[in-house]
Amino acid sequence: MEYTLNVLNIKEQFYTRRGIYKALNGVDLQLKKGEILGLAGESGCGKTTLGLAIIGLVPRNAAIIEGEVLINGRDLIAPLREYASRNSKKFNFRKSENIIKKLNQQLASIRGSMISMVFQDPMTSLNPVLRIGFQISETLVTHQPEMLAKRKLARSRVTDIDLRDMLELLKNGADEKAIRVFTESKGLQGIEEQVLNIWSRSDLGEAKKEKMIVSLRSTKLGSFERAILNGVKDRRGMGGWMKIPGLSRLPKSILFKEGYRKAVELISTLEVPNPEEVVKMYPHELSGGMRQRIIIAIALANNPELVIMDEPTSALDVTVQAQILELMRHLKQRFNTSFILISHDLSVLSEVCDRIAIMYGGRIVEVAETDMIFKKPLHPYTTMLISAVPTFQTTEIKGISGAVPDMRDPPDGCMFNPRCPYVMEKCKIVNPHLGEVEQDHSVACYLYGD
């Protein structure tokens, strides 16, 4: 079985003044293509740390002492692990910082294109002094300049007759494939997504759509600009000579302008009203729900393999939360992307996730399909977590006595043993490993065998 994401036995520690904080203690996680995995647990159980470790975002006092993060077979955090395993006795912040800096450079081409992340607070994760369109096109220009150049060139090359032909095809009920074949035969790759996007918009009338499609053709493209655009390639970024200060301005400004057009298309698929106006706005002009949509648009801009969403709806109102969850359900069908959804709210996860993993004390204690987690929770912690949430039906809710363990000095054996009602002698000595008890239902508890 080929996995999009394969996390193998990852262990992360933080070196603090008051001792070593063991944040992750051997997490295994597999994610298939197009799957949504939920990550739940109390605060302090390592959900966010795991999410950040997957995309290699670690603070300088952190050491990943073991484990691999494989995305399509590529090991992302190898340098960190190697450093930490060599220097397990004496940890040096300065050296660690240098390693992280190097890692950041290596991962720059992957972050935002293969994996991207949506952070919790939509109010603070957008840059307040840049326009929405700029922030979306920034990621496009960095990772896919060639695609933007192609779009622009295709628009200059296309003729009115081609556009009318395409319109005719669409009106006769042609699907995406037919349009793609048509543009390829004419050598106009890059125009089809623009046409299709306008056609699939629900907020415009047919007459307006036709007008917009026909007016896609642009004549204003000088031979100099054309030469520049032809030279833009993904691998080399902007091309070597364009890195010279001053000279790099020109292609960049052309690409950013094109990025704005692409941004309109992106956010119109996320049901943002008036996308043409919104790209010219600044973040403070938008409401929380709209901002979260923009952030999701940035995360999805380059069709990543994996999107990690850290509490995407916790800062939003219930009705807006419902909008965003509805949107995620659409996105799952539309883009073939895998999602990791981190939340402390099991009911939010139950809405959109295929599978749910419950974390406790830096470990995954139970993984199963969403229905199974609710119908037949096995681990005592899962059971207690579910019964602690008030719902419309419950008349009695039970808290979990005790607190999350201090991970500087974690209990021996199973992390949950001080709070567990079914604790046995064995639990206090050796930690149970995550084993499959039924098909697709794994649990780490001695109640279900070793």
Add this chain to the structure above:
Amino acid sequence: MIIAARKLVKHFEIKGNSVFGKPLRLKAVDGVDIQVKEGEIVGVVGESGSGKSTLGRLLLRLLEPTDGVVLFNISDDVLAKYDFYIENGELDRAAAIEKDYSIFLKKGKKLREMRKDMNIIFQDPYSSLDPRLNVLDVIKEPIQATGYMDSDAAFDRCMQLLDEVGLPKDFAYRYPHELSGGQKQRVAIARGIATLPKFIVLDEPSSALDVSVQAQILTLLRGIREKYNIGMLIITHNIAVISYMSDQVNVMYAGKIVESGPKRDIILNPVHPYTIALISAVPGKMIKSNRIILKGDTPNLVDPPSGCVFHPRCPMAFDICGWTTDEIMVDMIFLVYDKYADKFSDETVVSISTNNSLIVSKADEKKLVEIINLEKGRMKSLMAIDRVEKYENGAELKIKQYQVPKMYKHDGRLVSCLLYAAGDQKP
């Protein structure tokens, strides 16, 4: 009634926003009636910015209202009399009752006396405890400040309270930073019930806490209510918490209460379109059928929608819900310039002529009627167009007068929606 508010209004002035120096006003609470009986838990639920926290603060006189009264510790007969006087315009008699019971007219010693009987527990236990006071001082403060007990008795009372909220006695000399979130909230609860008040406002008591701790805190609060018969007003955005805790539920939207009644009725069988949408939006496996996704966001309270405040987002809105020429103009512009651009000439102009009419110049009125009838289902605002008349070379759209909903009695509750205006029985 331990507390009863009538027509409570709070407008905040926002500085320097208007052209002619007249300050803009944010209508945070706009004409709210609410009451809490002895030993009853009343829930207020709403989205952020709906004015629920402001309401809580007004009831304790932590804010001075713009208008309205809050009557404290008033017997049911007197309150009924008061309502009767207000309804029949016998204002001087009503004023006499206000003089005795209104918390906004109390002064000096009487006000301090009253403070003993009410308290508030805040949302964020991390910032509501003074970091320089230890737990003992935190709990002692309201006991001594209100003159409820003297210093020695207060110490014993503190120990008793710590036991009550489930904290060990040696916590008395700890400082807030040494406590976890749940423990801090327990200390805040101990402080809240220190003087055995008759009325407590719980402002989002559990939303800063983890689910496992939230369950403990809610159970504790319910236990305290049983034991001391304290009237509580619980303010939260979490409907599940409301449904677990409260006896009565009030749903707030944009500074107004839209539905109010017993919990069982409202949670299981909501009738106001907003309540229906709000309850269906709660995530979870339990109620997945017919979810209503509201469009848009909560309105700007500086300039709230006319008529019913909910009408721009309401899935059931109809012709007299409060549509104004501005709203219709936005939709007409979309129809004329975008959606049906091919049916109108380029010189067509949509403009507002009077309060209740719009003019579409250089357009055929028959075509307009056709389009309006076609789009009525999707664009609710078009329903408010009464008739289309010929006007010079264009057409004039006459708009129906809207109505402002009052609280109507329906099926054992009060609901502020014109859908239920017809079946209103006089309360």
